[in-house]
Amino acid sequence: xxxxxxxxxxxxxxxxxxxxxxxxxxxxxxxxxxxxxxxxxxxxxxxxxxxxxxxxxxxxxxxxxxxxxxxxxxxxxxxxxxxxxxxxxxxxxxxxxxxxxxxxxxxxxxxxxxxxxxxxxxxxxxxxxxxxxxxxxxxxxxxxxxxxxxxxxxxxxxxxxxxxxxxxxxxxxxxxxxxxxxxxxxxxxxxxxxxxxxxxxxxxxxxxxxxxxxxxxxxxxxxxxxxxxx
Amino acid sequence: xxxxxxxxxxxxxxxxxxxxxxxxxxxxxxxxxxxxxxxxxxxxxxxxxxxxxxxxxxxxxxxxxxxxxxxxxxxxxxxxxxxxxxxxxxxxxxxxxxxxxxxxxxxxxxxxxxxxxxxxxxxxxxxxxxxxxxxxxxxxxxxxxxxxxxxxxxxxxxxxxxxxxxxxxxxxxxxxxxxxxxxxxxxxxxxxxxxxxxxxxxxxxxxxxxxxxxxxxxxxxxxxxxxxxxxxxxxxxxxxxxxxxxxxxxxxxxxxxxxxxxxxxxxxxxxxxxxxxxxxxxxxxxxxxxxxxxxxxxxxxxxxxxxxxxxxxxxxxxxxxxxxxxxxxxxxxxxxxxxxxxxxxxxxxxxxxxxxxxxxxxxxxxxxxxxxxxxxxxxxxxxxxxxxxxxxxxxxxxxxxxxxxxxxxxx
Numbered sequence: 103x104x105x106x107x108x109x110x111x112x113x114x115x116x117x118x119x120x121x122x123x124x125x126x127x128x129x130x131x132x133x134x135x136x137x138x139x140x141x142x143x144x145x146x147x148x149x150x151x152x153x154x155x156x157x158x159x160x161x162x163x164x165x166x167x168x169x170x171x172x173x174x175x176x177x178x179x180x181x182x183x184x185x186x187x188x189x190x191x192x193x194x195x196x197x198x199x200x201x202x203x204x205x206x207x208x209x210x211x212x213x214x215x216x217x218x219x220x221x222x223x224x225x226x227x228x229x230x231x232x233x234x235x236x237x238x239x240x241x242x243x244x245x246x247x248x249x250x251x252x253x254x255x256x257x258x259x260x261x262x263x264x265x266x267x268x269x270x271x272x273x274x275x276x277x278x279x280x281x282x283x284x285x286x287x288x289x290x291x292x293x294x295x296x297x298x299x300x301x302x303x304x305x306x307x308x309x310x311x312x313x314x315x316x317x318x319x320x321x322x323x324x325x326x327x328x329x330x331x332x
Numbered sequence: 333x334x335x336x337x338x339x340x341x342x343x344x345x346x347x348x349x350x351x352x353x354x355x356x357x358x359x360x361x362x363x364x365x366x367x368x369x370x371x372x373x374x375x376x377x378x379x380x381x382x383x384x385x386x387x388x389x390x391x392x393x394x395x396x397x398x399x400x401x402x403x404x405x406x407x408x409x410x411x412x413x414x415x416x417x418x419x420x421x422x423x424x425x426x427x428x429x430x431x432x433x434x435x436x437x438x439x440x441x442x443x444x445x446x447x448x449x450x451x452x453x454x455x456x457x458x459x460x461x462x463x464x465x466x467x468x469x470x471x472x473x474x475x476x477x478x479x480x481x482x483x484x485x486x487x488x489x490x491x492x493x494x495x496x497x498x499x500x501x502x503x504x505x506x507x508x509x510x511x512x513x514x515x516x517x518x519x520x521x522x523x524x525x526x527x528x529x530x531x532x533x534x535x536x537x538x539x540x541x542x543x544x545x546x547x548x549x550x551x552x553x554x555x556x557x558x559x560x561x562x563x564x565x566x567x568x569x570x571x572x573x574x575x576x577x578x579x580x581x582x583x584x585x586x587x588x589x590x591x592x593x594x595x596x597x598x599x600x601x602x603x604x605x606x607x608x609x610x611x612x613x614x615x616x617x618x619x620x621x622x623x624x625x626x627x628x629x630x631x632x633x634x635x636x637x638x639x640x641x642x643x644x645x646x647x648x649x650x651x652x653x654x655x656x657x658x659x660x661x662x663x664x665x666x667x668x669x670x671x672x673x674x675x676x677x678x679x680x681x682x683x684x685x686x687x688x689x690x691x692x693x694x695x696x697x698x699x700x701x702x703x704x705x706x707x708x709x710x711x712x713x714x715x716x717x718x719x720x721x722x723x724x725x726x727x728x729x730x731x732x733x734x735x736x737x738x739x740x741x742x743x
Contacts, residue, residue: 158693179697186695197690201348211694213341221337260694 111164190261363669364720457545473520
């Protein structure tokens, strides 16, 4: 069984009397160490799919196994723990806490870990993560003092601080110029190849998707194509 | 440890946005400050009310001799000479609720100075503590001393009415006036007090050492003993024997009408520590007098104690009403402050949905978020409370200073 195992997953949003199917019978399997791009037009259901994969939402029907655990059966707290231990998120708009130093932003998820590490240990870990993304000399800067690319790197460091199995990136380069985008994509590639972290990118830009090892195209809530590039 | 960390992170997030924190705290600061200021000013007002009422004599306790009963015929209150000057000393010594006490002997008579004369409403013989007991203060001159009381010095203080009638614009200090047939030197003038609650002019008076009044003025210390027909025996007495006669003030003979001796006085006036301790003082005085008078357990008291209990009841009721009123106001202010905090926290939650979403994405559970906001609210409340106490105390002081209101710390 793969790291991610989706079996006939449907997601239907009910608005009043109308039910809107966002995902129709999606089955997908992702192995450990893959770098996958989810593409599709806006409204195609790729974000819904990522929400389910990221344990933010539950499927209406079907089964979703993450690392052998069926997420659909977990309650809110169980899924929160799953997100904390196995998943890292990177968002389009960075979502850093304002007026908070880069270092504090990075160690924030550690305070929600069940086996909470001590303050000194946490700071140590945060520093190591920022060093990894090349922000060694920006640790005490606040988000407003950092460029977009730097902010996104802080966000990546935050996503990695708990040693996750999977990194989900929702349009990670949407707010960045092409040079910054390339830098960030290189970083994902490096994390994937050297760290062995499974990376799932959501993007609508073909050139970004082309950097992944496998591209899955979602059209109208169904998987239209599934290509392995390399 | 973990709890400490939560408080620490709450403090951090509070300090992260000083403006929001300030606005949030402002509500509670104003709420708490108004409560504190109100309570302090209210408390001060209460105390000054208490003080001004106590100058009207609520604290005072009068001990009078009991009634004599001969063959079933009662002669009424004060017809038995049982109260002595020693009783006053015993009361002060042995009753913790009593602050001061004085023997009182009264006389009536004409007062003459130069070509003018006047019959004052009261001529009282008292001891050196009388000013405090009667809530008097001096306009001029000084009070007589304990030495002068013991020595029976012929000095006196006069009230403002008497001063006006006898002296007019003249300075009475050091002048000799004639009371009945004795010459007394004026050593002080009492400050005007006005009429008492019964409408009698309190300033129409003379006070002098009780020893002098008793020895020099006829009719003193036997206001109602005339019924016993022994008035002539008591006066005049030579001053040299004042204290020598103290030993046999209670003669062994159990006559129903003990002879009137020099130490017998009309009454004893005592002054309780506060209006509230009047009741305690009464029971203490009863106990002390029964012991010193050697009364058997079943025997009736040979004295009577009067207080202005009705008035002190009124005072207690008044105080209670005021306290309740202040509590109500304080309660409303607190609720307003609390609602203010609630609103701002609610606004802050909606404003921070993004942060909440992020925290949940990285693994925060619902209760983690709830706890974070709760701890933040509590910390803000506490900060606001502390600041509010300071601001309230300060503003009550400032208000008290400006408006000349009394204020005192309420606990």
